[in-house]
Amino acid sequence: MYVAHLSLTDFRSYAQVELPLEPGITALVGPNGQGxxxxxxxxxxxxxxxxHRVPTDAALVRAGASRAVVRARVIRERDAGQPRxxxxxxxxxxxKANRARINGGSPTRAREILGILRxxxxxxxxxxxxxxxxxxxxxxxxxxxxxxTPRIAGVVADYDRVLRQRSALLKxxxxxxxxxxxxxxLRTLDVWDAKLAQTGxxxxxxxxxxxxxxxxxxxxxxxxxxxxxxxxVITYKASLDQALGNDLGDDDASVxxxxxxxxxxxxxxxxxxxxxxVSLVGPHRDDLVLTLGGLPAKGYASHGESWSxxxxxxxxxxELLTNGFDEAGDWGPDGEPVxxxxxxxxxxxxxxxxxxxxxxxxxxxxxxxxxxPGDVPEPLAGARVDVMGGEVSRVL
Ligand SMILES: Nc1ncnc2c1ncn2[C@@H]1O[C@H](COP(=O)(O)OP(=O)(O)OP(=O)(O)O)[C@@H](O)[C@H]1O
Ligand SMILES: [Mg+2]
Numbered sequence: 001m002y003v004a005h006l007s008l009t010d011f012r013s014y015a016q017v018e019l020p021l022e023p024g025i026t027a028l029v030g031p032n033g034q035g036x037x038x039x040x041x042x043x044x045x046x047x048x049x050x051x052h053r054v055p056t057d058a059a060l061v062r063a064g065a066s067r068a069v070v071r072a073r074v075i076r077e078r079d080a081g082q083p084r085x086x087x088x089x090x091x092x093x094x095x096k097a098n099r100a101r102i103n104g105g106s107p108t109r110a111r112e113i114l115g116i117l118r119x120x121x122x123x124x125x126x127x128x129x130x131x132x133x134x135x136x137x138x139x140x141x142x143x144x145x146x147x148x149t150p151r152i153a154g155v156v157a158d159y160d161r162v163l164r165q166r167s168a169l170l171k172x173x174x175x176x177x178x179x180x181x182x183x184x185x186l187r188t189l190d191v192w193d194a195k196l197a198q199t200g201x202x203x204x205x206x207x208x209x210x211x212x213x214x215x216x217x218x219x220x221x222x223x224x225x226x227x228x229x230x231x232x233v234i235t236y237k238a239s240l241d242q243a244l245g246n247d248l249g250d251d252d253a254s255v256x257x258x259x260x261x262x263x264x265x266x267x268x269x270x271x272x273x274x275x276x277x278v279s280l281v282g283p284h285r286d287d288l289v290l291t292l293g294g295l296p297a298k299g300y301a302s303h304g305e306s307w308s309x310x311x312x313x314x315x316x317x318x319e320l321l322t323n324g325f326d327e328a329g330d331w332g333p334d335g336e337p338v339x340x341x342x343x344x345x346x347x348x349x350x351x352x353x354x355x356x357x358x359x360x361x362x363x364x365x366x367x368x369x370x371x372x373p374g375d376v377p378e379p380l381a382g383a384r385v386d387v388m389g390g391e392v393s394r395v396l
Pocket of ligand 1: 014058062
């Protein structure tokens, strides 16, 4: 697939901008702060409904405006023959539910557009996938999941709501208990435990399946971008297993089994949870563990190795989105995702830069941001768009 046109209204620094695009390689070139990343961030938003730079939407809306609109014309070539353009439009209104429209139809929930545009975005922030906290790695898995199986976005939203309500209840149960009262809150808590287990189990099972499918691609991609020392291994670590005292998680456990395990775990942790007023077990406490040659990447890997690992995670995502991973066909391929490389080359040494450029060059569409044309490696020579002072212009 590729994006044929991107249009922004009140998104970041842009009041209005139109960017026509072609398949193949395009470099967005301009000095610092001119709005290159803002353009590719908008595309990433259409694919995942999130930004790779900020956790909430407020900063995405142009200062002084109340909502931003991102429109993308996506050409999907799934069926050989006539490519079908799909016009995707999403309206970002901080503090309110975002709305979307597909092909100019009536407004729907934003998450209806998930799965239409698929992107893999490489950015300087990726280093924190290796060096940072678990929430970045959970987000990595979930962003990939919603592109592969858009249905999961609804489950994640339900789970987040359950967590919020359950935390409020745990806090009030704690206060009641300290005041010498018990009763009502605890019965309601049973209901929320069941909801947490039901939605949480689906997320855990999906993430485990994704991790298993990614693992061989990560190992291969790591060997390609690094000097080939040590195997890069990823495993899913569920807080549930820790709570139940299991040494190893069962990556093939069914949703039903995981749901039962979660219920048991919250049962065991109940008094502790009430005491602390937080949910202590579930997918929001899980992690994707990265190891290199048997040692945890975080805290042990060198800077260069960490970068190779981060690149390997993105390259593996690209591989999976391109080829699908479910033999039953449920999570099947839907055309190559659009590859976005935001300022990554400046971060890499010559060898990694070269390897990465070779690996991504053949993709259907590659968008690269760079401060000067010389930052774009030779194998990625292609079209060029200058970005300057809020204006974009194709260089002929
Ligand atoms: N919500 C917003 N409203 C108005 N301007 C914004 C908003 N968010 C970001 N900006 C502006 O956008 C500019 C940054 O744009 P962007 O990050 O795309 O730059 P860039 O071209 O990628 O630069 P670099 O080469 O340094 O990465 C900054 O000048 C910033 O002030
Ligand atoms: Mg930038």
